[in-house]
Amino acid sequence: MTVQRIEALRIVAEQTAELPVVVTCAASSRELAAVADRPNHLYLLDAMGLAGSVATGVALGIADTEVPKVVAIEGDGSLLMNPNVLATGGFLRPAKLVLVLLDNGVYGATANLPTYGARIDLGELAVAAGWTVRRAADPVELAARLAESLTLDGPVLLHVRIAVGNATGVPKLLENPVIIGRRFQDWLAERVGR
Template sequence: MERITALEQITSQLKDELVVCNIGFPSRELYHVKDSPKHFYMMGSMGMASSIGLGLALSQKRKVIVFDGDGSLLMNLGSLVTIYNQSPQNLVLVVLDNECYGSTGNQCTYSSTTDLKKVAEGVGFKNTILYTESEDKIDFSPVLDMEGPVFVHVKIQAGNAKVPVIPMEPEEIKERFIREVQGK
């Protein structure tokens, strides 16, 4: 499954959840398949989507979905330990794993030899889910019903969809998202 397909399938099942999306092509693809004021598209800070999502989940009651990449998660593995120890019941961390740094030139990551789901379980995550690359359909409803924190490992094909850049300035993305979070 391609990342854009996984994003499309998962977001089609979301309702009122807040979304934090990893930098680069994942954010561009999410914007292309389903733009929403509920989505925070990261424009920088590689490796920080999980930490931003954690802070957001701790600050309010709405469910928070974080779309992260394997490369970004590997850059900030400490976030898994912090997420587990803070234990926000409203956080779902979705790692879209294409075994490469897709936004910086497709350099290989170590997720081909490191099982990220087992890493999350080793940290202590009770609810972990794996969707394999060969699956045609992602049923995300069981994930949305789980008490967090939830770790979802989605194996995807390498490559980026040919989608344009997000036609908003970072400040506009931030301000629009803040208004949504504050209910204004």
């Protein structure tokens, strides 16, 4: 059974309540906020392609702190807008970085036009760049592979095949991005003692 995005986000939220989580824009941010809107979530509204880059910077910035991991949540379309994050992560090797790739093979915000992910294995791109890759295709695998990924030295990419489609009845995320950023910054500063 292929997992729906919102179900995948529930599983991620269950395992990351005390970790910094940087999430890509659009439905991923809205659905995560609907599942568990927390100060440890940095929603990158209107910043497609940058969750992995921002999370890489956070992971490098907290390298010498007690914060165990930084989690990025990306979609396949978003990662394809900035595949450089794979090369950067492979080169810089942030040990605390876990990127959860929710791959549905389409751009959900544009009438489900297909991404290149249907023919290009994004997990293999990550392997070629030096990442450790784990894969999941159903809720049970996702929970197990995420738990494992959070114990590995990074960079780690968890490639999750999800079903096409957005959850219904999820409200828009209309919070001011400055407020979201400040809330996340304050939460993280408390944990790193800065």
